[in-house]
Amino acid sequence: MKKVSISDIARKAGVSVSTVSFVMNDKAVKMRISREVIEKVENVAREMGYRPNQLARGLRTGKTKTIGLIVENISNAFFASMAKTIEDEAKKYDYKVVYCSTDNDETKARELISMLSQRQVDGYIITPTLGLAEEIRKLQAENKPVVLIDRYFPEHEEIPSVLVDNYAGVTEGMEYLINKGYRKIALVTIEVDMAHMHDRLQAYYDTLKKHDISVDPRLVKQVPYGYVREAALEEIEDFFSGDGKDSDAVFFLTNYLGVLGIETTKKMNIRIPEDKAMLCFDDNDIFRLYTPTISVIRQPICEIGQQAMTALIERLRHTGTEALPENAPVKLSAELVPRDSI
Amino acid sequence: MKKVSISDIARKAGVSVSTVSFVMNDKAVKMRISREVIEKVENVAREMGYRPNQLARGLRTGKTKTIGLIVENISNAFFASMAKTIEDEAKKYDYKVVYCSTDNDETKARELISMLSQRQVDGYIITPTLGLAEEIRKLQAENKPVVLIDRYFPEHEEIPSVLVDNYAGVTEGMEYLINKGYRKIALVTIEVDMAHMHDRLQAYYDTLKKHDISVDPRLVKQVPYGYVREAALEEIEDFFSGDGKDSDAVFFLTNYLGVLGIETTKKMNIRIPEDKAMLCFDDNDIFRLYTPTISVIRQPICEIGQQAMTALIERLRHTGTEALPENAPVKLSAELVPRDSI
DNA sequence: TACGGTAGCTAAAACGATTTAGTTATCTTT
DNA sequence: AAAGATAACTAAATCGTTTTAGCTACCGTA
Numbered sequence: 001m002k003k004v005s006i007s008d009i010a011r012k013a014g015v016s017v018s019t020v021s022f023v024m025n026d027k028a029v030k031m032r033i034s035r036e037v038i039e040k041v042e043n044v045a046r047e048m049g050y051r052p053n054q055l056a057r058g059l060r061t062g063k064t065k066t067i068g069l070i071v072e073n074i075s076n077a078f079f080a081s082m083a084k085t086i087e088d089e090a091k092k093y094d095y096k097v098v099y100c101s102t103d104n105d106e107t108k109a110r111e112l113i114s115m116l117s118q119r120q121v122d123g124y125i126i127t128p129t130l131g132l133a134e135e136i137r138k139l140q141a142e143n144k145p146v147v148l149i150d151r152y153f154p155e156h157e158e159i160p161s162v163l164v165d166n167y168a169g170v171t172e173g174m175e176y177l178i179n180k181g182y183r184k185i186a187l188v189t190i191e192v193d194m195a196h197m198h199d200r201l202q203a204y205y206d207t208l209k210k211h212d213i214s215v216d217p218r219l220v221k222q223v224p225y226g227y228v229r230e231a232a233l234e235e236i237e238d239f240f241s242g243d244g245k246d247s248d249a250v251f252f253l254t255n256y257l258g259v260l261g262i263e264t265t266k267k268m269n270i271r272i273p274e275d276k277a278m279l280c281f282d283d284n285d286i287f288r289l290y291t292p293t294i295s296v297i298r299q300p301i302c303e304i305g306q307q308a309m310t311a312l313i314e315r316l317r318h319t320g321t322e323a324l325p326e327n328a329p330v331k332l333s334a335e336l337v338p339r340d341s342i
Numbered sequence: 343m344k345k346v347s348i349s350d351i352a353r354k355a356g357v358s359v360s361t362v363s364f365v366m367n368d369k370a371v372k373m374r375i376s377r378e379v380i381e382k383v384e385n386v387a388r389e390m391g392y393r394p395n396q397l398a399r400g401l402r403t404g405k406t407k408t409i410g411l412i413v414e415n416i417s418n419a420f421f422a423s424m425a426k427t428i429e430d431e432a433k434k435y436d437y438k439v440v441y442c443s444t445d446n447d448e449t450k451a452r453e454l455i456s457m458l459s460q461r462q463v464d465g466y467i468i469t470p471t472l473g474l475a476e477e478i479r480k481l482q483a484e485n486k487p488v489v490l491i492d493r494y495f496p497e498h499e500e501i502p503s504v505l506v507d508n509y510a511g512v513t514e515g516m517e518y519l520i521n522k523g524y525r526k527i528a529l530v531t532i533e534v535d536m537a538h539m540h541d542r543l544q545a546y547y548d549t550l551k552k553h554d555i556s557v558d559p560r561l562v563k564q565v566p567y568g569y570v571r572e573a574a575l576e577e578i579e580d581f582f583s584g585d586g587k588d589s590d591a592v593f594f595l596t597n598y599l600g601v602l603g604i605e606t607t608k609k610m611n612i613r614i615p616e617d618k619a620m621l622c623f624d625d626n627d628i629f630r631l632y633t634p635t636i637s638v639i640r641q642p643i644c645e646i647g648q649q650a651m652t653a654l655i656e657r658l659r660h661t662g663t664e665a666l667p668e669n670a671p672v673k674l675s676a677e678l679v680p681r682d683s684i
Numbered sequence: 685t686a687c688g689g690t691a692g693c694t695a696a697a698a699c700g701a702t703t704t705a706g707t708t709a710t711c712t713t714t
Numbered sequence: 715a716a717a718g719a720t721a722a723c724t725a726a727a728t729c730g731t732t733t734t735a736g737c738t739a740c741c742g743t744a
Contacts, residue, residue: 364703395699402701
């Protein structure tokens with residue numbers, strides 16, 4: 001059984017294709033289609049179960065009512081919740097979201113953008129990888145709005161973004177640790193190739209300095225990107241039995257690292273907070289449920305999603321001549337959630 | 343700046359649109375396009391950054407190289423991992439996946455199917471809700487292949503599916519508990535409106551009977567669907583301080599319920615396994631990391647995803663006259679992972 | 685009586701690809 | 715030298731919509 005097309009409806013209702021189109025798009029009144037014809041068409045369409053072909057519609061109008069969401073990894077809790085809010089938010093504006101994961105791989109990210117672009121999405125929300133700025137500029141040049149989330153390009157202020165104040169967040173966490181008397185604070189981070197991670201790291205250094213605590217470079221552990229779980233676990237374990245051994249607290253700079261951290265401390269029988277206090281950037285179900293519960297710097301996930309969507313919609317609606325929306329980054333604040341691990 | 347279309351390439355290369363199309367689709371040799379023209383076209387296309395418009399292509403060919411994946415909730419760990427495998431798997435066959443969540447709401451599920459159908463996806467992988475069989479039959483009638491995962495319609499064997507042997511899984515768990523000496527085994531489930539949950543519940547009853555343990559209906563707790571987190575937590579807490587109080591073990595029939603269970607036992611200071619042993623259907627990071635680690639019946643997520651994809655591809659390739667692939671449900675087995683909670 | 689206006693539709697182009705059926709020029713063959 | 719074959723392309727239809735421009739009756743007015 002083939003799908004019903006607009007001309008099937010036209011034939012059955014005894015009118016032209018244009019008339020059906022007008023009726024289906026609520027332009028019937030404007031086009032002075034008579035009451036009877038409108039009803040006739042509506043009835044036939046309902047009976048035959050007509051659903052307009054969005055490919056054809058998109059081809060003709062140039063709008064697909066679809067936005068592309070590119071995140072690092074959709075199976076990571078942070079991005080999964082984010083995706084869910086964005087999807088719900090998009091629905092309010094009658095947009096559909098299609099999402100994909102870069103796995104933080106620049107090549108893959110490029111491919112994804114290309115794929116979404118070929119599918120003619122109307123706009124993009126992107127968690128960028130390194131080196132993606134050029135590609136994003138091209139999208140903007142094609143008049144496709146883009147909003148960055150979570151990460152940004154300091155040298156490209158013309159790309160709108162919704163960010164968390166990473167520097168302030170880490171500073172708040174560090175102040176808290178120092179206030180509680182911790183002095184030998186270890187830091188576990190991934191490669192700081194992008195600005196948001198650099199901001200977090202910088203806040204660590206600056207807060208230590210501010211309190212006249214000498215910075216011990218051996219207390220800072222960088223886990224390289226692209227390591228599989230097991231390799232990353234080993235790295236952290238090595239750190240805890242080597243350079244990081246006599247730290248009295250450890251600050252994990254991402255949610256994923258924090259989970260690995262829990263796994264390692266559990267395996268090594270490191271007691272929290274007796275042997276080591278623990279703090280993590282970004283929340284996770286596990287942190288709330290683990291014994292002891294783990295303190296975190298929580299990012300306002302819903303708000304990020306909402307603001308990103310608002311910013312995008314604003315730009316999608318901006319057709320032509322009115323004043324351009326501001327491109328200044330939206331900066332939200334992350335909040336310290338103290339729990340038993342400190 | 344407008345996008346480059348095939349006719350832009352044709353004009354610049356001084357050939358016809360058809361020629362460009364042949365070159366871009368590797369039909370140049372078959373169509374006897376000369377070496378020089380092929381190179382010319384390829385160069386122009388590369389220089390101008392030509393990317394074919396998939397809407398136009400899909401409209402013409404009737405194939406979008408896209409499959410729709412409908413799950414219950416993409417932010418649930420089980421479905422998130424599943425989605426990731428399916429996406430990776432699809433990529434191998436050069437398909438793109440677009441996914442969406444039903445939140446187990448029949449109306450929403452219908453809308454999602456309708457939306458995907460309007461966007462002309464080539465095939466579907468669906469975690470169905472109650473009452474979705476009719477809608478799915480319609481897709482099949484339109485020659486759009488569908489594969490069910492996780493859930494099924496016992497009265498509709500003609501819809502292919504990839505399932506876990508829920509009955510055997512729960513039986514294995516129950517046998518294990520009984521072997522370890524537990525006799526007052528409580529069960530926490532969601533509404534058993536669909537067959538897969540009914541199978542799990544039935545296995546509970548049957549195993550008890552087999553071991554001549556009397557079934558105490560008060561030990562079976564059903565948490566209604568659609569309850570928000572807090573309400574569901576309260577239900578479980580009430581159960582643990584009421585009817586379920588003197589059970590010596592508790593079996594949670596879904597991953598989500600298990601997480602709520604952990605939260606509740608933690609709050610109520612129920613010691614595991616001293617006060618109560620715990621077992622959960624379906625794994626989760628938390629169960630592996632919690633203290634004590636929680637025993638689970640693990641579903642083979644990757645295999646489900648792979649098999650579903652294989653089954654779908656087989657049907658997508660099946661154009662016309664050859665033998666139809668078998669529709670018999672693929673049944674995989676779930677595996678008991680014993681940990682410290684029992 | 686002729687003209688303008690309007691109500692109520694329809695024809696046809698366009699969007700960007702794919703694909704079938706030609707067309708033209710050159711080359712073989714007899 | 716005529717006919718057929720082949721190499722190397724192209725024209726035009728098509729997919730299912732939207733949208734602009736236009737057509738046809740009929741009515742009112744001067």
